[in-house]
Every structure is written in structure tokens, then in C-alpha cells.
Amino acid sequence: MAIAFTLNGKSTTVDAPPEMPLLWVLRDELDLKGTKFGCGRSFCGACTVHVDGEPERSCRMPVSRAEGKEITTIEGLSEDGAHPVQLAWQEIDVPQCGYCQAGQIMSASALLASNPAPTDGDIDEAMSGNICRCATYNRIRTAIHRAADIAQAPSATSHETATGAGGSEA
Amino acid sequence: MNAVDKTGNLSRRGFLHVTALAGGGMLLGARFPLDGARSAFAATADAETALNAFIRLTPDGIATIMAQNPEIGQGVKTMLPMLIAEELDIPWSQVRVEQADFDATKYRGQMAGGSMATPMHYESMRRVGAAARAMLVEAAAKEWKTKPEKCTTEAGAVHFKNKSLSYGELASAAAEVEPPNPRTVPLKDAKDFKIIGQEIPGVDNPQIVTGKPLFGIDVTVPGMKYAVFEKCRVHGGKVKSANLDAVKASPGVVDAFVVDSTATRQPTNGVAIVGDSWWLVNEARSKLEVTWDEGPTASQSTGSFDSQAEALSKQAPEQNLKSDGDAAEAMASAAKTIKAAYQYPFLAHAPLEPQNTTAHVRDGEAEFWAPTQTPQFAGGDLSRALGVPQDRITIHLTRMGGGFGRRLTNDYMLEAGLIAKQAGVPVKLVWNREDDTRFDYYRPGGYHYLEGGLDEAGNLTAWRDHFVSFGQGRSFASSANMAPNEFPQGFVPNFELGASKMPLGIPTGALRAPTSNAISFVVQSFIDELAAEAGKDPLQFRLDLLDSAPAGTRTAFDPQRMKAVLELVREKSGWGKADLPEGTAQGVAFHFSHRGYFAEVVQATVSKDGELGVDRIWVAGDVGRQLVNPSNAVNQVQGAALDGLGQALDQEITFDGGRTNESNFHNFKLLRIDQAPPVEVHWVMSDNQPTGLGEPALPPVPPALCNAIFAVTGKRIRSLPISKHDLSWT
Numbered sequence: 001m002a003i004a005f006t007l008n009g010k011s012t013t014v015d016a017p018p019e020m021p022l023l024w025v026l027r028d029e030l031d032l033k034g035t036k037f038g039c040g041r042s043f044c045g046a047c048t049v050h051v052d053g054e055p056e057r058s059c060r061m062p063v064s065r066a067e068g069k070e071i072t073t074i075e076g077l078s079e080d081g082a083h084p085v086q087l088a089w090q091e092i093d094v095p096q097c098g099y100c101q102a103g104q105i106m107s108a109s110a111l112l113a114s115n116p117a118p119t120d121g122d123i124d125e126a127m128s129g130n131i132c133r134c135a136t137y138n139r140i141r142t143a144i145h146r147a148a149d150i151a152q153a154p155s156a157t158s159h160e161t162a163t164g165a166g167g168s169e170a
Numbered sequence: 171m172n173a174v175d176k177t178g179n180l181s182r183r184g185f186l187h188v189t190a191l192a193g194g195g196m197l198l199g200a201r202f203p204l205d206g207a208r209s210a211f212a213a214t215a216d217a218e219t220a221l222n223a224f225i226r227l228t229p230d231g232i233a234t235i236m237a238q239n240p241e242i243g244q245g246v247k248t249m250l251p252m253l254i255a256e257e258l259d260i261p262w263s264q265v266r267v268e269q270a271d272f273d274a275t276k277y278r279g280q281m282a283g284g285s286m287a288t289p290m291h292y293e294s295m296r297r298v299g300a301a302a303r304a305m306l307v308e309a310a311a312k313e314w315k316t317k318p319e320k321c322t323t324e325a326g327a328v329h330f331k332n333k334s335l336s337y338g339e340l341a342s343a344a345a346e347v348e349p350p351n352p353r354t355v356p357l358k359d360a361k362d363f364k365i366i367g368q369e370i371p372g373v374d375n376p377q378i379v380t381g382k383p384l385f386g387i388d389v390t391v392p393g394m395k396y397a398v399f400e401k402c403r404v405h406g407g408k409v410k411s412a413n414l415d416a417v418k419a420s421p422g423v424v425d426a427f428v429v430d431s432t433a434t435r436q437p438t439n440g441v442a443i444v445g446d447s448w449w450l451v452n453e454a455r456s457k458l459e460v461t462w463d464e465g466p467t468a469s470q471s472t473g474s475f476d477s478q479a480e481a482l483s484k485q486a487p488e489q490n491l492k493s494d495g496d497a498a499e500a501m502a503s504a505a506k507t508i509k510a511a512y513q514y515p516f517l518a519h520a521p522l523e524p525q526n527t528t529a530h531v532r533d534g535e536a537e538f539w540a541p542t543q544t545p546q547f548a549g550g551d552l553s554r555a556l557g558v559p560q561d562r563i564t565i566h567l568t569r570m571g572g573g574f575g576r577r578l579t580n581d582y583m584l585e586a587g588l589i590a591k592q593a594g595v596p597v598k599l600v601w602n603r604e605d606d607t608r609f610d611y612y613r614p615g616g617y618h619y620l621e622g623g624l625d626e627a628g629n630l631t632a633w634r635d636h637f638v639s640f641g642q643g644r645s646f647a648s649s650a651n652m653a654p655n656e657f658p659q660g661f662v663p664n665f666e667l668g669a670s671k672m673p674l675g676i677p678t679g680a681l682r683a684p685t686s687n688a689i690s691f692v693v694q695s696f697i698d699e700l701a702a703e704a705g706k707d708p709l710q711f712r713l714d715l716l717d718s719a720p721a722g723t724r725t726a727f728d729p730q731r732m733k734a735v736l737e738l739v740r741e742k743s744g745w746g747k748a749d750l751p752e753g754t755a756q757g758v759a760f761h762f763s764h765r766g767y768f769a770e771v772v773q774a775t776v777s778k779d780g781e782l783g784v785d786r787i788w789v790a791g792d793v794g795r796q797l798v799n800p801s802n803a804v805n806q807v808q809g810a811a812l813d814g815l816g817q818a819l820d821q822e823i824t825f826d827g828g829r830t831n832e833s834n835f836h837n838f839k840l841l842r843i844d845q846a847p848p849v850e851v852h853w854v855m856s857d858n859q860p861t862g863l864g865e866p867a868l869p870p871v872p873p874a875l876c877n878a879i880f881a882v883t884g885k886r887i888r889s890l891p892i893s894k895h896d897l898s899w900t
Contacts, residue, residue: 017421024449028396031387034381036571038522039603043835046522052503060756061493074381086379093371093801096809097243098378099571105379120465124844133572134243135812136805137846 005066008076018064023047025063026073037062038131045130048103049073057109057129070152077109083160085109088147096134104130108144117148182402186301186349195228195338196345198305200298218654224270225254225302229327233260236270240282240543241374242573244864246374246804247262249293250287250797257299257358258336259819260326267373272545275761279566283578283680284356285764287796292860293357302353303343309343310335320450352708356759360796369571369801374569386598390530395424396448397589401440401609402453402827404464405676408439412460420457422450429588433555438580438622442589448600467675467828469529474576475825476513477618478672479638482753483511487636489644489669492654495664498634503621507632508703512692513889514622515822516836517613519681527586530596535562535807540554540583541570549579556587574813575680577613607838610832611679612823614640614650618692623664628704630715632691632857635692637695638672646874647674649684654725657693657762659717674829682813683865686763690869691818691876691890694759698877708877709740709758727762731792734854735769736760739790742852743771753777755786757877759870766866767792768856769813770873773847776882780898784847784875787811793861807867808849814871820893 004013016025021040026032026049035058038046041058049058050072050160077083085108095101102128111118111126118126123144132140187199224236235251255265272280298304303323310328311318313335326337360366377384402408409428417426423445431438441460443452482488489884501507528539536558542548545565553560570577586599599826603611616639623632640647650666659665681687713736718730736758739745745756753775760769773785787809797803820839824831832838876887883899 020447020449028449029448031390032381033383033385033390036385036522037387037524037600039835041603041836044496044522044840047518069798074379077380081376081380089379090371091376093369093375093805095243095372095375096805097241097277097522097570098372098374098574099385117178121604128842128844131842132842133520133521133574133840135809135816136848137812137841137843138808138849139805140843163223 001064003067004061005068006070008032008072014063016063019062022032022033022049022066022071023058023079024061026058032075035139036099036102038100042133043102045107046100046103048106048130050106050110053110053113055107074106077105079092083109084147085112085143087150092139092143092146094136094139094143096136100130104132104140108140108147111144112148112151116151118144188345188347188349189221189344190303190345191226191228193228195226195341196297196563198225198227198349200301209339225258225298227302227337227341227344229338229341231336232264232266233268233337237267238270238280238547239287240280240567240570242282242543242577242655244282244287244806245372245799246282246287248370248802249798250291250367250762251373252370253292253295253741254299256363257296260776262365262370264326269569271569273565274546274549280546281572283575285766285860285864285866288860288862289765292798296357297352297355300357301350301352304350304355305344305347306337306340307381308347309340313343314463336835336865345783348624351401360861366796366798367800370799384524384569385571386528386539387523387526387571389539389568389598391528391530391539391596393447393732394528395444395593396451396599397442397444397586397593397599398451398455398602399440399442399585399589399599399605400458401462403608403830404462404468406467407462407464407828409441410461410463412441412458414441417454417458418504420450422446422453425593427592429585431555431584431588434551434584437454438555438584438588440585442592444593444597448598452602464673464828470675470828471584471826472757472824475672478607479513482638482670482672483617483619483636485670488670490666490668491637491652492665492667494659494660497632497656497664497666500664501621501623501634505626506624506632506703507621508699509621510696510699510886510888512618512695514615514688514691515824515890516615516676517681517817518607518610518823518832519574519576520607520822520838520840521570521572521574521576523577524601524603525582526600527583528596528598528674529583529586529590531556531558531591532594534558536587537564538583538587539566539568539736541568541577541579542580542583543575543577544575544580551580551584552587556591574682575684576610576765579679591682601770603835604833607833609807610823611648611677612685613681613687614647614674614678616650616688620692620696622696622702624700628706629718630658630662630700633658633662633668635668637667637669639669639671640678641671642673646671648678649680650678652685652689655726656689656766657726658697658715660723661715661729676825682810683763683868685863686761687814687817690759690761691872692762694864694870694873695876695886695888698757698873699744699878707746709736709745712736712760713756727767731767731854731856731858732760732762732769734856735767735790735792738852738854739769739771739788740750742790742850743773743788753882754879756880757786757874757881759873759877761866761869763869764864764866765793765861766863768867768870768876770867770870772871774875774877774878774882776879776897776899778899780896782879782892782897784815784845786847787815787849787871788847788852789867790852790854791867792856793866794858794862795855796860798860799854804851806863810865810867811871812841812846814868815845815875818872818875818890818892820891822891
């Protein structure tokens with residue numbers, strides 16, 4: 001069945017079973033490997049994409065529901081990796097294994113789009129559907145605050161991250 | 171490419187090998203004995219020609235450093251090249267890092283595990299860089315007709331008086347230079363480090379944040395099919411018959427067949443479904459009807475383990491592991507004795523990237539693209555199972571979506587190889603989350619029946635532990651053992667550790683900080699009970715105990731280093747000084763593992779109706795005189811501490827009828843951000859060899875948390891996870 005949607009700003013048509021989850025259409029039909037498979041049941045958030053700007057778990061979303069929608073994946077979040085969240089993630093050196101981070105970044109960017117200056121509580125609420133098995137949660141919080149600063153004033157000075165020898169990080 | 175090919179210093183202690191590149195520049199390879207390597211990790215690839223580091227220096231001034239070890243999130247792909255680049259004296263911006271394939275003829279110690287990369291490679295990788303620098307200097311000195319000693323290097327160039335030549339300009343000439351003796355080439359003084367000790371972001375970060383295909387699960391090869399593998403839910407069970415024809419008729423399925431291989435120690439048995447789309451072949455599993463021969467493990471369950479352990483605890487231990495003094499006599503004459511039974515559950519590794527491998531087996535050779543922590547251990551099993559000689563097996567190493575010890579076993583590589591061999595085309599096998607949870611090599615559960623004795627002054631005089639674990643005869647199941655010199659051995663005059671074992675048909679293996687992740691909970695919780703019984707401050711009680719080893723006693727670790735981290739965490743956490751509200755308290759624990767010294771304080775709040783929140787974790791660690799990459803060091807420690815928290819709070823794997831009950835993240839619960847407190851990390855920079863950080867920060871967290879819960883509620887947590895306990899208090 002042909003299903004048409006906008007993917008990362010481009011009109012896209014795929015021929016796939018309507019009940020096939022968007023995740024597998026993205027990964028195996030369209031060869032966009034950035035969106036990750038973690039659990040297949042919306043528990044871990046590794047497959048998070050934006051559907052009309054809202055974060056969605058693509059592992060449970062039948063591709064038929066994408067018809068006519070605007071889908072954004074990690075590959076389309078920015079032209080050149082320069083979305084404030086992508087910049088902050090590198091500056092704060094968030095990733096360990098990195099596997100969950102595309103999903104984390106998609107959830108974080110959706111949060112900042114609706115709430116440009118989230119508190120730690122806002123972050124915990126918006127991000128609790130995204131598991132990081134390496135538990136980089138301290139840095140995810142720091143990086144979201146940093147991304148908020150970058151988005152508001154791209155030249156803003158860096159948050160104190162005090163990760164050095166003898167230092168601490170909270 | 172080898173116009174010139176020179177090998178220097180063919181001593182058994184290591185050598186260098188230089189090759190001129192056809193397009194200009196040099197390729198330097200080196201082989202070193204691995205510093206302080208455990209024999210198990212260094213046993214392979216002992217050919218005298220095996221090299222363990224490569225630098226490619228091209229005329230554009232770029233140094234490309236091969237990252238030889240698998241990257242599981244421990245940061246080794248960034249860390250090892252940092253060591254080389256430091257001594258090469260080249261700006262990090264001119265360094266590129268490439269992941270090496272597995273190659274037993276080129277590299278040694280290509281594995282990720284045991285927090286071993288730093289202790290194994292800290293010096294040898296620096297020597298490779300220093301040797302390359304020396305060759306560049308010699309080439310420049312020759313050009314300027316001066317002595318190498320008169321030249322200096324800085325920022326990727328050699329300088330003499332007002333002259334300078336960049337490494338790129340010198341690379342081809344340096345390829346003609348006789349390599350120096352790597353064992354005597356001078357190394358920098360730590361005060362001159364420009365890269366080591368800097369916060370260098372992970373080299374793959376730009377690819378990670380833009381979603382580039384880096385991981386095993388992202389591999390695509392031409393003509394590839396997808397596969398799933400249905401195994402018997404009872405561990406060790408086998409296929410009797412299956413409705414393969416019905417499955418083959420499912421949409422997208424091209425083949426379905428039974429795989430049955432007993433060529434390796436762990437047999438491979440199940441039904442493979444191969445097709446054009448992973449989702450379709452996974453869907454086709456719902457059509458599969460298999461009659462299984464469940465085998466003997468069908469009689470094993472968590473309940474049966476619990477009751478067997480209880481029965482064994484009433485008997486004398488089957489095996490004595492350690493005996494100092496006379497524990498029975500000391501217990502009888504102690505002023506106070508306490509007894510407690512502790513237990514901890516099986517745990518899954520649950521790396522977020524499910525197990526997967528892409529394999530192509532054809533014409534007597536095999537090619538793999540695999541997320542594996544131990545490529546060097548895979549070859550033998552693959553060769554036996556596939557009937558392909560080891561030297562015709564290629565393994566491409568991919569980045570891994572977490573390891574935690576799960577990818578030390580290569581069971582999924584074997585499955586992929588066997589399926590690909592029968593399918594006759596390249597096959598990507600991907601497990602779903604249920605497969606991953608049900609078919610792990612679990613952290614084994616265990617039971618400890620403890621008794622402690624105190625004298626009139628509240629000093630620990632006797633310790634007895636009957637450890638009931640799993641295994642057969644004298645041998646423990648994998649990671650179900652306990653070191654005879656585990657703390658407090660050596661610190662208490664009368665010590666007895668005995669063990670009894672139950673047979674186990676469920677596979678077990680190393681989970682991050684193996685054995686320590688469980689034993690720390692038991693030992694550091696019971697120490698807390700003894701401190702309370704003695705009426706002493708739990709942190710001071712530990713310091714006193716660390717002082718109690720008689721001079722000359724061989725203990726598992728240096729008590730002075732452990733005291734230093736305890737003192738630091740006391741200071742940083744405000745231990746005993748903080749004015750905490752009712753319902754909030756701190757707990758402390760320490761543990762030595764993987765050469766690292768860690769003392770940690772957890773502050774927790776428990777509401778009267780038993781709701782638990784963890785407010786903050788303070789970590790004090792000592793891994794020697796140098797953090798190679800402080801940014802990653804802190805990240806690893808925070809992650810390890812929170813990993814320990816997740817385990818303690820809510821994780822267990824249980825069995826019924828030989829089957830794993832848990833299946834996905836709703837019933838095997840990983841820590842989430844709203845449960846994750848700030849983790850403060852502090853260091854004692856002791857004058858010792860730098861050691862690794864993947865594991866040792868984990869073990870103190872579960873007991874420190876349980877000790878904090880006791881301090882609030884008066885309730886001792888003697889079994890994990892904590893979620894099974896009612897924490898309400900009045």
C-alpha cells in the first residue's frame with residue numbers, strides 16, 4: 001500500500017504493509033538508521049521521532065498513521081547537526097554508548113519547542129519515557145539547560161560543568 | 171605500499187615496524203607486551219609479529235590512529251588514541267580515529283571488559299606515540315644536519331633554532347628512519363601533558379547526535395536478508411518439530427529452518443525465520459508452532475532455588491573457601507553476635523541495543539559485522555560451528571549500544587553464522603527485546619548466611635559467611651563465585667568463608683563489576699548491622715576496621731587508599747554534620763574492585779507511608795595518579811553509580827519452569843531520569859598507576875542506599891530489589 005508523508009522536509013511515498021511500524025519503514029525501507037529499536041513496545045523511547053512536531057514512539061506507530069503527516073527524524077533535525085540540542089549534547093559530552101541519544105535528542109528538542117526554559121522537574125517529566133541504559137541522566141539535564149541557553153542566545157557562555165580532576169558535577 | 175619496510179629492536183619486549191606509504195607519509199605499527207595484563211586477556215595472538223597500535227601519518231599533517239578495542243560506551247575509542255597523540259605531540263584537532271577490525275595477527279588484547287584498557291595500555295600506547303615522535307625528530311635533524319637532541323617538538327612540528335618542519339612534511343622521511351627501542355624511548359613528564367588530563371569529547375559524538383549508522387544493528391550489506399531466531403523458552407530446551415511450511419507461507423518470509431549445533435560448549439538450537447524485512451519475519455513468529463523437548467532445566471525455578479538455599483544453610487558448607495583463626499570459638503566467646511540471611515536476585519544486562527550480528531558465510535570463509543566485547547574469543551567457536559578455518563573468518567567491529575558484560579559471550583554471533591550458512595546469503599539476525607531479556611547470560615543470584623561477633627569494646631572479632639551459590643562440584647557457575655580474600659578477610663582475626671552450590675541450567679555471566687555488584691551489597695550491609703550493634707558511627711566503624719589488619723597481613727587491597735576515599739566522602743557529603751530533615755538520612759559503603767577504590771554516600775528520603783526518593787550520591791574514588799579523560803571519567807562514574815541504583819531499586823530476573831518470567835522494560839525496570847539524583851564525583855589523586863573506571867564505582871551504591879533506608883526507617887534490607895519491601899515507618 002502506498003503511503004505518502006513529508007519526511008525531513010521532503011515528500012516521500014513508501015509501499016509497505018499499513019500496519020508496519022514507522023520505525024521499521026524508516027530503518028529498513030528508507031535506510032534511515034538514526035532512529036533506534038530498543039523495546040518495540042514504547043517503553044524505552046529509543047525510536048522517538050517528531051510527528052507534526054510532537055514526540056512519538058515510532059515502534060508502535062503503524063505507517064498508515066503517517067499518511068499526510070510531517071515526520072522528522074534525527075537525520076532531519078537540522079541540516080548540519082547544529083540544532084541547539086545537538087550542539088549542547090556535544091559540548092556537555094553526554095553520550096556513553098550513544099544508542100539512546102537520538103531518541104533523547106528528539107524528546108529534548110520537542111520539549112524545548114514547547115517550553116524554552118524548562119526546570120529540572122519539567123525535564124524529568126518530559127524525558128522519563130526515554131531510557132538511557134548508561135544512565136547519562138545528570139548530563140542530559142545539564143545539556144537541556146545548555147541547549148535552552150544556546151537557543152535563546154547562541155553566543156551564551158557555557159554552563160559550569162566542572163567535570164575536571166578534583167571537581168564534581170551535580 | 172611498502173617501498174621501505176623497517177623493523178627495529180626485535181626484542182621480546184616489543185618492537186616497532188615502519189612502512190612508507192605509497193602516496194607519501196608513514197605507517198608505524200608497534201607491538202608491546204600489555205602492561206599488567208591478566209593472562210586470560212593477553213593469551214591470544216601471541217605471534218611475535220602481532221602489533222597492537224597503528225599510526226598513519228600523511229603529508230597533510232593528519233595522524234590517523236587505529237582504535238583497536240571495541241567501544242561499548244566506556245570511551246576507549248577516544249581514550250587510547252589520546253595516549254598516543256599526547257606523546258606524538260600533535261594537536262588533538264589533527265588526530266583522526268578509525269575503528270580497527272578484529273585481527274589477531276595485528277593486535278593484542280582486543281577486548282572490552284574488566285576495566286582493563288587503562289591499566290593494560292596506559293604506558294604502551296604512550297610509548298608508541300613517543301617512538302613516532304622520535305623518528306620525526308630524527309628525520310628533521312638529518313634534514314638540518316644537526317643532532318636530534320637539539321630539536322624540540324610542539325603542536326605537530328619539529329623545531330630547531332628558527333627553523334621548523336611540520337610532521338606532514340617530515341612523514342615520508344621519517345619512514346626511512348630506524349625505529350627506536352620503544353622500551354627506552356623517553357616519555358613526557360605529566361606536567362607537560364597537553365591531551366592527557368583534558369576533557370576530550372567522545373570522537374563519535376558528531377555522528378551520534380546526527381544519527382549516523384554506527385552500531386551493529388545499523389549494518390547493511392548487499393543482498394542481505396533479515397532473520398529472527400526462536401529458541402525454547404526453557405533454557406537449554408530443543409526443537410522436536412515445527413510447522414515450518416506454514417511459517418514459510420507468511421508474508422515476507424523466504425525460508426524457515428531448524429538450527430541445531432552442538433559444536434560448541436553452549437549448543438545452538440532453535441527455529442530461524444529468514445526474510446525480506448525484519449518486522450515481517452518477527453511477525454511470522456506468531457504463526458510458528460513448535461513442539462519442544464524442554465530438558466532438565468524445566469524443573470528449576472526461583473522458588474526452588476530459595477528453598478534449596480534455605481535447606482543448605484542449615485548444613486555445614488560443602489566447601490571451605492577461607493579460614494583464618496577460629497571463627498566458631500571466637501563466635502562462642504564474643505560479647506555480642508548477630509546473624510542475618512542476605513540474598514540477591516539474578517539480573518539481566520539489558521543493553522539498549524538488542525543482540526544482533528550480520529554474517530556472510532560462503533566458500534569456506536565467513537565475514538561478520540558484530541557488536542562483540544570479545545572478538546578474540548569468538549573465532550574458535552565460530553570456526554568449530556561453521557567448519558571454516560579461523561584465519562578465514564573476518565570480524566568487523568561495530569560500536570555497541572552498551573555492553574555491561576552481555577557481549578562477552580558471542581552466542582548471537584554463532585546463531586547468525588549458523589543461520590547465514592544455511593541461508594546461503596548474508597543475514598542480519600536481530601533479537602527483539604523479549605529475546606534479549608529471556609536469553610541473557612544472567613548475573614547469578616546468591617544467598618549469604620552471615621554471623622558476626624563483637625567484643626566488649628564493639629570491635630569485630632569474628633565473621634562467618636556460608637555462601638550458597640550455583641555450580642557443580644568444586645566449580646562455580648560463571649560469575650557465581652566469591653574471592654576467598656573478599657573484605658573483611660584479613661581485617662578480622664577469625665574469618666570463615668564456606669560455600670555450598672545448587673545445580674543450575676540457566677546460563678550466567680559477568681555483569682558490570684561481576685561478583686562485586688552483589689557481594690558489596692551483602693558485606694557492606696552486614697558491616698552496617700555490626701556498626702549499629704556496636705553503637706558506633708557506621709563510617710567511623712569502617713575506618714577503624716580498615717585500621718585493624720595486623721602489620722604484614724596480605725589484604726586484597728591497600729587499606730590506606732580505602733581510608734583516604736572514605737575520609738574524602740565523609741568531608742564532601744557533610745557526613746554526620748548535615749542537618750537533615752526527618753525522613754532523610756545518609757548511608758555509606760565502600761568497595762574495592764577492578765583496581766579501583768570507591769567510597770560512596772547515598773542520601774535518601776523515605777516518607778512515613780514508605781515512598782522512597784534518592785536525593786544525592788557522593789562518590790570518592792581513587793584510580794591512581796592520572797585521569798586520562800576527566801570528562802569521560804566523571805560520565806563513567808555517574809553512570810556506574812546510577813546503574814547500581816537502578817539494580818537496587820527495582821531489578822530482578824525470576825524463573826518458573828526453567829523459563830525467564832521477565833520480558834521487556836515494563837517488568838525488568840531500568841532507571842529513568844526522574845529517579846536519577848545528582849551524582850557528585852570527587853577524586854583522590856594517589857601516586858599509583860592509573861586504572862580503569864567502567865566498573866568500580868557501581869558496587870557501593872546498593873548497600874549505601876540500603877544503609878540510608880535503615881537510618882530512616884530502622885528496617886534492614888536483606889534482599890534485593892528494594893521495591894519488594896514495605897518501607898513505611900512511624
